[in-house]
Amino acid sequence: MNSWLSELLVTDVAVETWLKSAREAALADQLRTQAFAITRENVDQVLYKRSQLLQSFLPKFHQFCQTTLSLPTQNMLSVLWDLWLPLAMRLAANRQSLGKPLIQGILGGQGTGKTTMCQALTLILQHLGYATASLSLDDLYKTYSDRLVLMQRDRRLIWRGPPGTHDVDLGLNLLKQIHQSQSPVTIPRFDKSAYKGAGDRTTPETFADVDILLFEGWFVGVRPIPVEAFNTAPPPIITNADREFARDMNRQLQDYLPLWAQLDSLIVLNPNDYRCSLEWRKQAEQKMIASGKTGMNDAQIKEFVNYFWRSLHPELFIKPLIQDPTAVDLVIEIALDHSFGQVYTPRERMKSEG
Structure with a gap:
């Protein structure tokens, strides 16, 4: 944790002592300052507001670290200060400027930390007074019986997850209700443990007066690509059968476009190397096995x-x-050790590289 951040939490530290260090750190990364609307003119005001939020939110964050993350609070303070707090403040500002409920898409593959980030953002936004709910793409899976029928039609769909295994209309109706400020709304939930891990719908949750919906998933916002791209696809798309499956899934994405059209903004959690997902999955399975559960x-x-x-x-x-500024509003890079790297808007990054 940064030394100046530690000092901030000591009540007798002079404001100017930590402000100087915090100011230098905040302005050091130009792309991140642009992403969080920080300038040399407003930096002190932004940092003061963030520090006030940090100190008022800290008791709830301490409980979150203990009960949800099972980590010491000190281990997560830098992530809270550098990413989650400014991101929550950005979402709150977007909600205010939008003038209606905000639907924030969050795209992240396996192990990128999208669920944890959504949990943290929900707590912060609720602390700020915004009624915040979350929806996972997983919550929109078709029922167990419907997926059995689907698997009989297409034997390649051996696991839930790819395009075509979701009830798009269910999600579309919900997002429209939220955008129209309907209240209450019923958010579907999915139990992955049902039917020996095959999963099925479970009891939905009811929310009133939703201000912000965090809609996360491993391909939220992903669009179809030109079919020619599969002619030289990377592994594990190797055989003709692999390419045919990839093309079919690409076509299925077309059905999701009305759902993505309801997103007001899209954030992408992007690993430095997509193959990190394999290592993260191994770590997760090893942790499950060590706890006495079954794993792969x-x-x-x-x-x-x-x-x-x-x-x-x-x-x-x-x-x-992530190179399309019309599709993605913010990119957060994730390293193999789960730390985050660059935070940027595609538009500003293109300017800096151009």
């Missing part, structure tokens, strides 16, 4: 992850998406 071995994990890469390969779908 390395060969099963590789086949599982490859299945998703065959359906929507990150190099084909995510790479061009």
Whole structure:
């Protein structure tokens, strides 16, 4: 944790002591300052507002670290200060300027931390007075019985997850209700443990007067690409059958476009290397096995992850998406150790590189 951030939490520290260091840190990364609307003129005001929020939110964050993350609060303070707090403040400002409920899309592959980030953002936004709810793309899966029928029609759909395994109309109706400020709204939930891990719908949740909806998922906002891209697709899209499956999943994405059209903004959690997902999945399975639960071995994990890469390969779908300023509002880079790197808007990054 930054030393000046530690000093901020000591009540007798002089404001100017930490402000100087905080100011230098905030202005050091030009792309991040642009992403969070920080300038040399407003930096002191922004930092003061963020520090006030940090100190008032800290008790709730301490409980979150203990009960949800099982980590010491000190280990997560830098992430809170540098990413989650400014991001929550950005979302709150967007909600105010929009003048109606905000639907924030969050795209992130396996292990990128999108669920944890949504939990943290929800707590902060609620602390700020915004009624915030979350929706996972997983919550929109078709029922177990409907997916059995689907699997009989297409034997390649051996796992839930790819395009075509979701009830798009269910999600579309919900997002429209939220945009129209209807209250209350019923948000579907999915139990992954049902039917021995096959999963099924479970009891939905009811929310009143939603201000902000965080809609996250592994291909939220992903669009179809030209079919020619599959002619030279990267592994594990190798065989003709692989390419046919990839093209079919690409066509299925067309049905999701009305859903993506309801997004007011899209944030992408982008690994420095998409293959990090394989390592993160291994770590998650090892942790499950160590806790006494059943988990997949390395060969099963590789086949599982490859299945998703065959359906929507990150190099084909995510790479061009994050370069499109009309599609993505913010990119957060994720390293192998789960730390975050650059935070930028595609438009500003293109300017800096151009």
